[in-house]
Amino acid sequence: MSRWEPDARGRLERAALELYSERGFEQTTAAQIAERAGLSERTFFRHYADKREVLFGGAQLLEGAFVETLAAVPAAVGPMDAMASTLEALSDFFADRHEFARRRQAVIAANVELQERELIKLATLTAALSTTLRGRGVGEAAASLVAEVGVAVFKVGFERWLRAEGGALSSFLREALLELRVVVGPPPR
Template identity: 45%
Template sequence: MARWEPDARGRLQQAAMDLFQERGYGEVTVAQIADRAGLTKRTFFNHFADKREVFFANAQMFEESVLGHLAAADPDLRPIDAVVLALTHAGLELAPYYEFAKARIAVLAVTPELQERDLVKSAGMVVSVAQVLGRRGVPERIATFAAQAALSIFPVAAAEWIAHPTADFPALMQKTLAEFRESLAGA
């Protein structure tokens, strides 16, 4: 692949994910990622701070999508329902990237360093979601509970969707929300 071809960022992300799957995250270097993408290490560092960030490159876009959908949600929805709906819409936007998402889940499942970073990113997203709920008039503690709960529901439904790509993601989200509510009821 020539170094001048477009979409260096996307090529780096795909090269990294391919290498992480083939060799394991800990065995891959930035130089190897750049080489697989047909680019230089310098180009890699123009786009990403380190190899962890190439893995989490789309997290900010996903969060912005969730927050945008949440801000636009019907104000009459209960807080958790509004967040689950926002996560559902943002999740549907990921559908064209099914193979990448599937690979991401597989790499994350076996890489403690990435799991730790994922928890940090998730905690930040809880704060952001709770702030948007606060601007919707939701009391702080309720907003935090709703954000934490919804962000626990999403990965469960998303994993099931990845395992069964023809499944209806909105239905999976609602099913998982119903199961969450059932668990709170002690059934």
């Protein structure tokens, strides 16, 4: 194996997903992932703490993108509209990752430990969004509600997008948000 190979993280992600799909998460080792990627086990651990993190390595990047995008929405925009704008803008984050996301979600759905990790990731994202909304001057309760709703809309839209044969994530997010607005109805007078 060479000392340096380009796109080691991407190669490890792809190799892990292939192996998890073929053998299952529990039956796959970090050494096998590294070997499939043409890298050393040491390189694997330089990039990931354990074999779970290969599936969740982009969580901090996604959270950062969510927070930065939400913080950049003009202050005059209300909290829910700011969240909707953020969801719309972030759909591009997944533009070329439909098949990868679909396969990743199938691996997660087949393992309770990974499902728990996914829930932790979503809870961390919700907390970060709530903090960002409070930084925009939104009250504590409203910030928590909007963050929870935003993540729920993202989750529902994302799951629908994964089941679909095509289409932009943004359209599924808009559809989920529209359904939410219909269910909630007009504000009380």
